[in-house]
Amino acid sequence: MAAPDFENIVDAxxxxxxxxxLSLARTEHAAADLTQQTFFLWASRGHQLRDxxxxxSWLFTTLYxxxxxxxxxxxxxxxxxxxxxxxxxxxxxxxxxxxxDGAAVVAALQQIDEVYRAPLTLFYLEEFSYREIADVLNIxxxxxxxxxxxxxxxxxxxxxxxxxxxSRKIVPMERPPFSKGGAQ
Amino acid sequence: MTNKDAxxxxxxxxxxxxxxxxxxxxxALVQAERDPTLKTWFDDQRRTDSAIAARLKSVPVxxxxxxxxxTGGRLSQPGxxxxxxxxxxxxxxxxxxxxxxxxxSWYTGTxxxxxxxxxIAATARPVSEWQDQAMATLTQLVAGKAAFDAQSxxxxxxxxxxxxxxxxxxxxxxxxxxxxxxxxxKIISWNGHPAxxxxxxxxxxxxxxxxxVDRTAIAxxxxxxxxxxxxxxxWRMACWSQDGMAMMLLTKAPESQxxxxxxVSILP
Numbered sequence: 001m002a003a004p005d006f007e008n009i010v011d012a013x014x015x016x017x018x019x020x021x022l023s024l025a026r027t028e029h030a031a032a033d034l035t036q037q038t039f040f041l042w043a044s045r046g047h048q049l050r051d052x053x054x055x056x057s058w059l060f061t062t063l064y065x066x067x068x069x070x071x072x073x074x075x076x077x078x079x080x081x082x083x084x085x086x087x088x089x090x091x092x093x094x095x096x097x098x099x100x101d102g103a104a105v106v107a108a109l110q111q112i113d114e115v116y117r118a119p120l121t122l123f124y125l126e127e128f129s130y131r132e133i134a135d136v137l138n139i140x141x142x143x144x145x146x147x148x149x150x151x152x153x154x155x156x157x158x159x160x161x162x163x164x165x166x167s168r169k170i171v172p173m174e175r176p177p178f179s180k181g182g183a184q
Numbered sequence: 185m186t187n188k189d190a191x192x193x194x195x196x197x198x199x200x201x202x203x204x205x206x207x208x209x210x211x212a213l214v215q216a217e218r219d220p221t222l223k224t225w226f227d228d229q230r231r232t233d234s235a236i237a238a239r240l241k242s243v244p245v246x247x248x249x250x251x252x253x254x255t256g257g258r259l260s261q262p263g264x265x266x267x268x269x270x271x272x273x274x275x276x277x278x279x280x281x282x283x284x285x286x287x288x289s290w291y292t293g294t295x296x297x298x299x300x301x302x303x304i305a306a307t308a309r310p311v312s313e314w315q316d317q318a319m320a321t322l323t324q325l326v327a328g329k330a331a332f333d334a335q336s337x338x339x340x341x342x343x344x345x346x347x348x349x350x351x352x353x354x355x356x357x358x359x360x361x362x363x364x365x366x367x368x369x370k371i372i373s374w375n376g377h378p379a380x381x382x383x384x385x386x387x388x389x390x391x392x393x394x395x396x397v398d399r400t401a402i403a404x405x406x407x408x409x410x411x412x413x414x415x416x417x418x419w420r421m422a423c424w425s426q427d428g429m430a431m432m433l434l435t436k437a438p439e440s441q442x443x444x445x446x447x448v449s450i451l452p
Contacts, residue, residue, distance in 0.1 A: 006257050014253055018245045032249050033365045036256050036385065037337045040367065043257035044335060066337075102243040105236055123196070124237045129203055130196040145196045152195060156232065 006043055013059050014039065016125045020060060023109045023121040024067045034070075038063040056127065060136045064118060099163040108158040116151030119144050187222050190215050194226055199233035248389040255326075255391065256367060308403040309375050311423065311430065312416075317374045318395040318432060319419050321381060325370065326391065332368030332383070342369040342382055351378040352396045352429045360387075360445040361394065361433065377401040390437040392445065396429045405430045411446050413439055422446055 014035060021031035021038075041062055042055075049058055105124075109117055122133045130148065134141040190212040197203045197213075204213075216226040324330035334345040339362060346353040351371045356362075364384040372379050379397035386392040399405045406412050406423035411433070413422050420439040423432045433442055 007254060010250060010253050010257070014250060015245050016241075018249060019240060019243050022243065028246060032246050032252070033337070033385065035249065036253050037365065039253045040256045040335070040337075070337075100235065100239055102239040102241075105239045106243055109240075121240070123198065124233070124240045126198050126200045126202060126237055126241075129198070129206065145192060149192055149195045152233075155236070159236075 006039075006046075009042065009046075009055055009059075010039055013056055016127055017059055017063055019106075019125060020118075020121050021063055021067070022106055023117055024064070024114065025071075026110050034063055034067055037066055041066070057132060057136060060122070060127070061138075064137060100159055104159065104162050108155055108162060111158055112151060112154050116147050116154060119147045120151040120155060123148055185211055185215060187215075187219060187225075190219075190222055191225060191229075194229065199230050199237055252385065252389050256385070307375075308401060311402045311404050311406065314374055314379070314395075314397055314402055314430065315416055315421065315423075315432065317372065318379070318381060318393075318434065319417055321370065321372050322383075322393050322419075322434065325381075325383065330370070333370050335368035337365045337367075339364070339366045339382070339384075342366055345369065346371065346380045346382075351380040352398055353380050353382075354396060354427050354429060354431065356427075357394070358446050360447065361392075364392065364445075367391075375401045386435060386437060386441060387444075388437065388441065390435060390441070392437070392441070393434045395432040395434065399425050399428050399430045402430050406432075411442075413442065415439070 017038060018031055018035045021034040022028065025031045025034050038059055042059060046055070046058070049055065109121055112120065118137055119130075119133050119139075122128050122136060123130070128136060130144045131141050134144045137144070139147075193209060193212040194216060197206075197209050203209055216222045321330065325332070333349075334342060336342055336345075339357070343353050343355065346369055349371060361384070364386065367383040367385065369380060369382045372381060374397060377398045379395060379401075382394045384392045384394070406425050408425045411422035411424040413420070415421070419434050419436060420442055421432055421434045422442045423430065425431065433445065435441055
């Protein structure tokens with residue numbers, strides 16, 4: 001492929017790919033390497049892809065496969081088949097929307113098991129529908145829904161805990177000002 | 185559809201509205217408009233999902249990542265002509281010829297009683313010529329005028345490939361070098377010997393390269409056990425000998441980069 005095409009593709013996708021990689025690989029260095037490796041593979045093999053509309057899907061799929069191949073031993077698969085599981089309505093309304101930042105979201109995502117983390121991150125990046133997420137991760141669409149349902153509940157719980165923990169942090173009290181009638 | 189079924193479906197509905205026209209969600213969305221309990225849940229879900237999505241998309245990306253990707257992409261684009269001497273076929277043919285030449289020289293030597301085999305051995309040449317050859321090939325690789333013979337982010341894969349293709353490669357590399365993500369490798373021919381080149385992503389975003397050749401090919405090989413640092417044509421390099429090979433680490437980054445990478449003992 002010509003160099004400008006490659007550059008355009010990089011510009012269009014490298015940021016969400018890096019954020020996906022960061023949630024998977026846990027460190028910025030590893031995420032950058034994973035993102036870089038994905039584009040490296042695209043530059044060497046991407047010309048084999050005939051449907052240009054599938055570039056984004058190819059990149060995310062490749063990044064995920066590269067992650068799995070590098071961290072195969074760390075991946076823990078759930079013992080139970082999650083298909084068919086349903087979610088309960090949350091017991092109480094979630095009030096975390098205004099009290100979190102990007103780092104807190106990534107930190108919380110990284111605490112969640114990889115089988116939930118990958119679909120969850122793709123969902124929040126909003127790049128793919130749940131069916132497309134199923135294609136990227138090579139799992140059934142119903143499994144994506146199950147994992148999103150469970151994963152979102154876990155993420156909210158972690159974010160609420162983080163938010164409550166932050167609000168409980170001790171803040172040093174401001175020293176009272178000297179009174180005007182103090183010692184001279 | 186029960187509310188429980190609806191929440192299960194709507195949980196997969198992206199908060200930015202991209203799935204609003206997806207028929208899969210249509211019934212659940214209508215139900216969410218009609219049922220106050222479900223609506224309250226869905227509104228809260230969307231508000232929280234929107235906040236999480238916005239925060240995730242605000243996570244900063246390393247400033248040098250784009251340039252690193254573009255550099256790596258230039259190095260790996262396919263379709264570039266490969267020099268005839270870098271192909272597997274060449275080395276297979278060369279090995280066959282070497283065997284025949286070896287047999288012929290042995291036969292001749294036994295017949296006339298002279299050291300004929302010494303006449304075909306390449307004369308050792310200055311280390312500077314090897315450095316020039318390595319730098320010239322690396323410059324071509326970086327400029328996209330040459331392509332790797334093998335690619336992998338895992339150095340172990342490239343070590344295995346080089347070994348399988350008869351090119352010199354140290355089985356043990358300095359710890360920091362071993363930990364870098366590799367890009368690819370290339371076999372070149374120098375002074376009648378195969379020489380190996382491996383390219384890495386350096387720790388600070390720049391490229392770092394490792395060159396290896398049989399030590400006997402060099403008239404003034406670098407010392408064993410400790411590197412000698414130098415600069416040549418804009419390249420910073422560190423040279424040492426190891427396992428019968430002359431080793432050279434090169435980069436365009438400051439020399440301190442090489443010193444950091446080789447801070448641990450280079451002896452296995």
